[in-house]
Amino acid sequence: MPELPEVELYARYFARHALGQTIVGVRLLDARVAGTRKLGSLRGSQFHRVSRHGKHLFAQSGGGIWLHIHFGMTGDLEYYRDDPPRFARIIFDFADGAHLAYVDMRLFGVVDLTPSPESYIREHRLGPDPLQLRLPEFRRLIERRRGRIKALLMSQDVIAGVGNLYADEALYRASVDPRRAANSLGDDDVKRLFAAIRGVLREAIEFKSRGRDYPVRFLVPHRLEGERCPRCGGTVRRTIVGGRTTYFCRTHQR
């Protein structure tokens, strides 16, 4: 599930529920989501800052070390007082008796410690976060690339945070065919795509933070082969691009 907008909401959720609480225990219920560093060293400290880069969440602890969470396909956070949620894999126990669970049905996520977000970003060669990006840099990142534009948008070393769903969404909004080579886009295409990526991500954060569903003008509610495009009446097609299931409107995406 989690792409940039979802992780942004998780970061806000983490800030709301976990900052300033004293950690009295860290329980590892399934070692397969733990990284190499021992989370037990967080005991006795507090988180006092949260940040996000792409799909990655970072929380600084009192010791100066940072918690790093990547949510994989099914990662989530749940703050609770009584019963732990289903698929809880790591539980942070707080001094006031409440808990924060890292939940992950499919176990593709990772919870680890890192010296700083900057060092993590460097070591894992993450590209810039699209909400911090400006047009000239975006242009530079994609103009000479020969791969398909959708595959490029999903490459975390090019832009960090866009996954399968929002890549489709941005290309749909920008009227660009996901199968086109990146270097075949004209300057107008690049400008529209840049605005579309940022617009789609910002709007998703906005309506999700209000607990609302995807608007009908988004592609997401129409991710079905043969569905009508709400924008032009064309037909929604399903195909594979970059190894992932891709939906696009064959009429207005060119």
Add this chain to the structure above:
DNA sequence: AGTACCACCTGACGGC
């Protein structure tokens, strides 16, 4: 540089 395929996991859903 770009792509295709496999692997890592668990669960939901449709067909028979």
Add this chain to the structure above:
DNA sequence: TGCCGTCAGGTGGTAC
């Protein structure tokens, strides 16, 4: 009811 295939919004490795 149950078994089977298919699919799922992610990523890393390998091989071509």
